[in-house]
Amino acid sequence: MSKAFTKESDGGDDEGDEGPALPPLPAGSKNYMTPGGYGRLRAELLDLMDNERPKVVEAVHWAAKNGDRSENGDYLYGKKRLREIDRRIRFLTKRLEVAEVTDPSVHAGSDQVFFGATVRYADEQGEEREVTILGIDEANSAEAQVSWISPIARALLKAREGDVVKLATPLGVREIEVLDVRYPAPA
Incomplete structure (x- = not known):
């Protein structure tokens, strides 16, 4: 058969390939x-x-x-x-x-962590960090935004200000303390 009639792969351009853009949704989740x-x-x-x-x-x-x-x-x-x-x-x-x-502003004034919260926390060494918990398709780690399915978000969800939660990391389990929880103001 002539080479003219064969399909060459040009590096992942198959029709069904969705590319490495974003992680798949967890099974059974929204x-x-x-x-x-x-x-x-x-x-x-x-x-x-x-x-x-x-x-x-x-x-x-x-x-x-x-x-x-x-x-x-x-x-x-x-x-x-x-x-x-x-x-x-x-x-x-x-x-x-x-x-x-899901509109996170409905939780404005709450001290409990839900989807859409901006959370300031401190690790065991007292180093403070702040993250905003967003959806898989909108989180951007360069802007301190994490997906709600990330390990840090799962550890923080449903915690309240002052709670100490356990965070599983590759180096072992660490404890972090929730210092502040904020939501956007209602529109």
């Missing part, structure tokens, strides 16, 4: 999200469908008219980018369909 996180993902989805995808389709259509597609960089890159956009659209659509939007 995809909790804040209203802001839901809005950002929905805006990204709409931008991909209404703006980016039509521009790439137009570029691929133009490039296809330019002759030999096998050596046409614009065509090949455009088709690859189109697959990436379609993959992201499928991913976002699935995640938004199962999203459970």
Whole structure:
């Protein structure tokens, strides 16, 4: 058989591959999200469908008219980018369909840790840290945001200010003390 009729793999661009973007949801759990996180993902989805995808389709259509597609960089890159956009659209659509939007501001004034809380805690050495507990799809560790399924969030959930909780780490179990719990103000 001629090599022209075989499909070469270009490094994970299979149609069913969702890519390494985000971890899967735990089995049987809900995809909790804040209203802001839901809005950002929905805006990204709409931008991909209404703006980016039509521009790439137009570029691929133009490039296809330019002759030999096998050596046409614009065509090949455009088709690859189109697959990436379609993959992201499928991913976002699935995640938004199962999203459970939870407004953390309903807990404003509470000293107990729930989804959406910003928690300041101290470890055994007295070093203080602060994290905000958010959904899997919206947490960003660079901004001190952790997913509600992360070990630190699971240790902190349902604790109150002043409680000492146990946190399992690769180096063993550590104790941390909850110093402060805050929620966004109601809109």
